[in-house]
Amino acid sequence: MSELTQSLSQRFPGALLEVVESRGETTAVVDPARAKSLLRYLKEERGFDYLVDVSSAHWPDEGRIDVVYLVRNLKTREQLRVRAALPEEEPVIESVADVWRTANWLEREVYDLMGITFAGHPDLRRILMPEEFEGHPLRKEYPMEGDDEWRNYLPVSEAGHDDREP
Amino acid sequence: MTTASRERLNLNTELVTLNMGPQHPATHGVLRVVLTLDGEVVLAAHPDVGYLHRGIEKIAENKTLHQVIPYTDRMDYLSPASNNIGLCLAIEKLVDLKITEKCRVMRVVACEMSRMASHFLWLATTALDIGAGTVYFYCMTEREKILDLFERMTGARFTVSYGRIGGLSREWEPGLEKDVEAYALQAHKTLDECDRLLTRNRIWIERNQDVGPISAADAIDLGLSGPNLRAAGVDWDIRKAYPYLGYDRYEFEVPVGEHGDCYDRYLVRLEEIRQSTAILLQALKEYDPSVPLFPEDPESRKAYLPPKSRVLTKMEELIHQFIVATEGPKTQRGAEIYFSIEAPKGELGFYLVGSGTNVAHRCHFRSPSFVNLQGLPLMVKGQMVADVIATIASLDPVLGEVDR
Amino acid sequence: MGIEPVSPELDAQTRQDLELVKGGLILGSLSKIVDMARKNSLWPMPFGLSCCAIEMMAMVASRYDLARFGAEAMRFTPRQCDMMIVAGTLTRKMAPACKRIYDQMPEPKWVIAMGVCTTTGGMFDAYSVVMGIDHIIPVDVYVPGCPPRPEALIYAIMKIQERVMREPWSPLGRRPVRGHYRGRDPRYKALPVLDTGEKVTVHGAPEGQDKPTWRKGYYSG
Numbered sequence: 001m002s003e004l005t006q007s008l009s010q011r012f013p014g015a016l017l018e019v020v021e022s023r024g025e026t027t028a029v030v031d032p033a034r035a036k037s038l039l040r041y042l043k044e045e046r047g048f049d050y051l052v053d054v055s056s057a058h059w060p061d062e063g064r065i066d067v068v069y070l071v072r073n074l075k076t077r078e079q080l081r082v083r084a085a086l087p088e089e090e091p092v093i094e095s096v097a098d099v100w101r102t103a104n105w106l107e108r109e110v111y112d113l114m115g116i117t118f119a120g121h122p123d124l125r126r127i128l129m130p131e132e133f134e135g136h137p138l139r140k141e142y143p144m145e146g147d148d149e150w151r152n153y154l155p156v157s158e159a160g161h162d163d164r165e166p
Numbered sequence: 167m168t169t170a171s172r173e174r175l176n177l178n179t180e181l182v183t184l185n186m187g188p189q190h191p192a193t194h195g196v197l198r199v200v201l202t203l204d205g206e207v208v209l210a211a212h213p214d215v216g217y218l219h220r221g222i223e224k225i226a227e228n229k230t231l232h233q234v235i236p237y238t239d240r241m242d243y244l245s246p247a248s249n250n251i252g253l254c255l256a257i258e259k260l261v262d263l264k265i266t267e268k269c270r271v272m273r274v275v276a277c278e279m280s281r282m283a284s285h286f287l288w289l290a291t292t293a294l295d296i297g298a299g300t301v302y303f304y305c306m307t308e309r310e311k312i313l314d315l316f317e318r319m320t321g322a323r324f325t326v327s328y329g330r331i332g333g334l335s336r337e338w339e340p341g342l343e344k345d346v347e348a349y350a351l352q353a354h355k356t357l358d359e360c361d362r363l364l365t366r367n368r369i370w371i372e373r374n375q376d377v378g379p380i381s382a383a384d385a386i387d388l389g390l391s392g393p394n395l396r397a398a399g400v401d402w403d404i405r406k407a408y409p410y411l412g413y414d415r416y417e418f419e420v421p422v423g424e425h426g427d428c429y430d431r432y433l434v435r436l437e438e439i440r441q442s443t444a445i446l447l448q449a450l451k452e453y454d455p456s457v458p459l460f461p462e463d464p465e466s467r468k469a470y471l472p473p474k475s476r477v478l479t480k481m482e483e484l485i486h487q488f489i490v491a492t493e494g495p496k497t498q499r500g501a502e503i504y505f506s507i508e509a510p511k512g513e514l515g516f517y518l519v520g521s522g523t524n525v526a527h528r529c530h531f532r533s534p535s536f537v538n539l540q541g542l543p544l545m546v547k548g549q550m551v552a553d554v555i556a557t558i559a560s561l562d563p564v565l566g567e568v569d570r
Numbered sequence: 571m572g573i574e575p576v577s578p579e580l581d582a583q584t585r586q587d588l589e590l591v592k593g594g595l596i597l598g599s600l601s602k603i604v605d606m607a608r609k610n611s612l613w614p615m616p617f618g619l620s621c622c623a624i625e626m627m628a629m630v631a632s633r634y635d636l637a638r639f640g641a642e643a644m645r646f647t648p649r650q651c652d653m654m655i656v657a658g659t660l661t662r663k664m665a666p667a668c669k670r671i672y673d674q675m676p677e678p679k680w681v682i683a684m685g686v687c688t689t690t691g692g693m694f695d696a697y698s699v700v701m702g703i704d705h706i707i708p709v710d711v712y713v714p715g716c717p718p719r720p721e722a723l724i725y726a727i728m729k730i731q732e733r734v735m736r737e738p739w740s741p742l743g744r745r746p747v748r749g750h751y752r753g754r755d756p757r758y759k760a761l762p763v764l765d766t767g768e769k770v771t772v773h774g775a776p777e778g779q780d781k782p783t784w785r786k787g788y789y790s791g
Contacts, residue, residue: 023259023503049386053504055517057528068517070504070532074386074400077407081504102389105540113223128216128569129698130663137224137697144221144228145695188667189617191646196619196664217664218620221696236693243621287624290631306631313628324717325621566620569661 004046004080012038025081032067032084036094039069039082043099048073048080051100054107056114058088060140065091067116086116095121113138181209184551188217192295192555195565199542199554206550211543215536218569226529231257232331232494234529239325241531242567244287245280245510247316247328254329255410256505256516261495263332263469268457272338274411274449275346276319276328277507278442282353283312284510285439289360292432292559296373301360308356311349318342331495332470333460343453350446357439365433374429378545378557381426388544389537392512393434394561398426404508416448428560435562438510469495494524504532511535511562533567601737608652608678609731611640615651617671619658622685622717626657629720639727648674653730655723656707659687660700672707680733682726683709686716 002019005028009016015034020027030038042048048071055068069082086093095118097103107118108127115136118124126133135142187198196217202210222241226234238253239246251273258265265273286305293301313323319338320326328335364370380390385398395402403420405413421437423430460470471490472483497520506515512534521527538561545561546554596603614636618626629636636642645651648671660668672681683703686692689712691701703709710733713726 022501023262025503027502051389052506052513053515053517053530053532055528055530055532057502057519059527068502070515070517074402079504081502100389101387102537102540105536106389109536126216128219130216137221140227142224142697144224145697188664189646189671195623217661217667218659219661219663219698220659220694221698222694225694225696240621240693243624287627291627303632306628307633310628310631310633323719324625 004078007046008038008041011041025079027081027083029083029085032086032093035067035069035082035084036096036099039071039096040099042071042080042082046073047075048078049100050074051096051102051106052079054096054103054110056110056116056138058114058138058140060088063088065114065116067091067093067110069096091116092119093117094119095124097121112136115139179205186554188214192559194291194558194563195568197539197558197563197565197568199558201551201554203551208546208549208551208554211546211554213539213542215539215565215568218565220570222570223529223531226526228525230492230494230524231497231526232491234526235329236325236327238531239327240566241533241570242284242509242511242514242535242564243325244564245284246325247276247280247320248507248509249514250327250329251277251411252505252507252509252514253516254331255507256503256518257331257495259505260497260501260503260518260520261331263495264461264466265333266457266459266461267452268454269333269459270412271449271453272334272459273329274413274416275446275453276316276326276334277411278446278449279312279315279346281510282439282442283309283316285435285442286312286356288435288510288559288562289432292556292562293360293364295555295559296370298364298367298370301363304356304359308353315342315346315349318345330471336474337459338455340455343450343455347447347450350443350450353443354440357436361436365436371429373552373556374432374560375427376425377428377549377553378560379425379427380541380545384544385426385541388541390512390541391534391537392508392510393431393438394426394512394538394541396421397423397430397434399424404506404513408506410505410507413445416445418445418448428556431560431562496524497521497526499527506532509534511564511567512538514567531567531570533570535561535563535565535567536570539563539568602735605735605737608737609734612653612680612727612730612734613643613645613651614641614682614727615648615654615671615675616644616646617654617656617658617668619656619660619664620687622657622687625717625720626655626684626723629723634720634724636724636727639724639731641727648672649676651675652678653680653682653727654707655682655684656688656703657684657717659692659694660703660706661698662700663698665700665706668703669706678734678737680710680730681707682723682730683712684723684726685718686714688712689714692716 005019005026008028012034015031015038016028017031018029050072052070052072057066064085065088067084067086070079071082072079084093093116095103095107097107105127107121108124110116111118111124112126112128113136125131182203184201184203185198186201188196198214198217200212200214201208222237225237235250235253238249242249286309290302290305316326317323319342320328320335380398382399385395385400399422401420401422406420418441421434423434458473460473461467472486476483477487499520499522501520504515504517506513514534515532517530517532518526519528542557542561545557616626628634630642630644654672654675656668683689687694688703691699711726711729713722715722
């Protein structure tokens with residue numbers, strides 16, 4: 001695995017900010033602007049043809065939102081985690097949906113729940129929450145029980161539904 | 167009729183947008199699929215999920231690690247034991263705990279039994295969707311036998327919450343391993359019956375063969391996993407690729423299909439049930455009831471739950487149990503792990519990020535059904551509406567897992 | 571019908587009635603007869619959402635056979651059903667569909683709230699879950715359990731049968747709502763429906779304030 005990270009740092013000088021190896025896993029912390037080209041290199045030239053997961057983590061006290069890609073090479077069974085830190089106020093990163101089609105829904109989910117905008121995504125809209133929902137629930141400042149997002153909704157009785165007399 | 171003939175006859179037809187779901191008998195839960203139809207032929211299908219989004223990942227950020235275990239039950243609710251055990255394995259990887267040999271064997275047995283239960287239910291509902299109602303009753307009866315065993319093993323039929331960090335919730339009663347073995351030896355009878363009823367059945371073949379096909383390259387690109395990926399021809403099973411729970415010492419085969427259509431998925435899952443019985447029989451030979459479930463050496467004892475028989479009678483164990491169960495292990499801030507198991511639906515992955523306290527900072531579940539369902543639009547393009555039903559059924563999505 | 575009297579020490583009236591029954595007659599009020607027919611042929615509308623739906627399916631299977639109660643005809647169209655079993659967690663995205671299906675059911679209709687998620691929201695105290703379906707539809711029987719055993723659900727159906735037997739039958743009159751319906755509380759009416767693009771203030775929010783102040787304690791109750 002160190003051979004892989006070495007070739008990555010040679011191929012993309014300056015993009016690989018840190019390599020963390022713990023518990024048998026390798027995490028490459030990369031610069032978000034070059035993440036997509038790095039991931040594309042991983043797929044096309046190193047054979048990491050399987051995107052396992054796109055995830056995110058919000059660290060409010062450090063003011064960043066991480067977006068985490070986990071890629072896997074099915075033939076050599078290597079796994080690599082690529083992490084990019086985005087600023088909390090406006091997290092934007094390029095979408096990898098054209099590299100792996102798996103990323104389509106995974107990125108939509110990250111956009112929906114965490115608010116990261118994926119530039120170039122073919123269909124970036126909410127997937128788990130309703131379309132008209134406002135807010136990104138998985139952020140740390142969003143309360144677990146829910147916020148006043150229901151202001152966007154009409155009352156059921158107004159929509160002409162049967163409202164029985166008690 | 168073709169477009170050309172339609173134009174010749176001056177039939178001005180339009181495309182129809184048909185909304186299937188979210189409440190629908192055949193969508194395996196609350197899945198909504200918006201179909202664009204040209205007559206009966208599907209041109210495009212857009213699945214709309216989120217009707218069961220319960221915010222489990224958000225809830226898991228507010229609960230201690232032990233308290234997240236019951237939530238995993240409700241995600242893939244057809245095989246709850248394997249979800250729990252997967253989460254426990256992931257947490258044990260994060261906090262560096264080891265399990266005993268006995269615990270390992272018990273976990274393998276629970277995982278394989280839940281795989282069988284899930285596949286039986288899959289077969290029951292798929293057959294019901296396609297129209298073979300008899301198979302539904304046969305498979306549900308078979309599944310009831312597994313649930314009876316689960317009830318004796320864990321206390322609950324269904325949402326078991328069996329795993330605990332470092333072990334399991336309780337020991338087996340004496341004699342249970344013989345009953346599990348007896349069950350494994352006779353499970354093939356129902357399988358053979360359903361095989362006889364369906365596999366060479368003309369109607370079943372017509373409804374399932376060449377329906378919802380997907381190529382291996384597409385399957386890898388779309389991130390399918392589990393029987394869906396294997397039916398497309400890719401030999402990938404987490405139990406063989408990244409063995410966990412000692413699966414590398416059991417002899418079992420991984421069935422791999424060819425065409426990636428519904429029929430192959432059916433055959434793959436049927437064979438998987440047989441292989442699960444083989445694993446069960448091998449694992450049960452290694453079960454030794456006389457050794458304790460949790461490690462008893464003095465240094466590591468404090469990190470695990472004490473044996474239940476002493477908790478109710480001895481003070482020290484009571485306090486120890488209280489502390490471990492309510493507080494649980496502490497995670498290291500910034501430590502992140504990804505651990506995946508071969509759930510019956512596919513690759514169920516747990517991405518945990520530690521926060522320095524006993525509450526995980528981020529707990530993300532990579533659910534196989536969510537990613538598998540992405541393959542639906544590609545699979546049903548050009549098929550008929552009834553084939554959409556067959557394809558959804560054979561993909562085996564569990565909406566609790568899709569929406570979390 | 572050929573029923574033999576079980577014990578000879580019956581009073582004269584009962585013996586007379588039983589003689590009538592032996593001849594093939596049933597005596598009873600019209601409402602009792604109709605209710606008896608109704609209760610033994612309740613057609614459930616399985617609104618299966620999540621895990622409880624699996625136990626509902628197990629109830630229909632051959633071990634906990636629901637066909638004994640005449641209720642195995644699970645018609646998935648609400649227009650033909652008289653009992654709705656809501657099984658599983660109701661989320662806000664799904665709530666309009668639930669209400670719509672309930673409205674489509676013809677009278678008389680009964681609702682079973684199966685499982686704790688439908689009763690009170692269950693273990694999911696989250697931003698997207700409706701904490702109990704009785705916020706939007708009236709419920710007749712609540713079945714606790716996560717999930718309740720199939721036998722518990724059968725017991726719930728038997729309880730519905732008891733309610734059916736107590737029902738006054740009137741061909742013209744509107745059946746009164748007897749289910750517990752928290753939605754009758756005027757303070758809580760805002761629920762998600764189809765988006766029409768305009769935003770309205772929440773019903774029941776105190777005047778002059780932006781946020782409805784009665785959020786937390788009431789909602790998670």
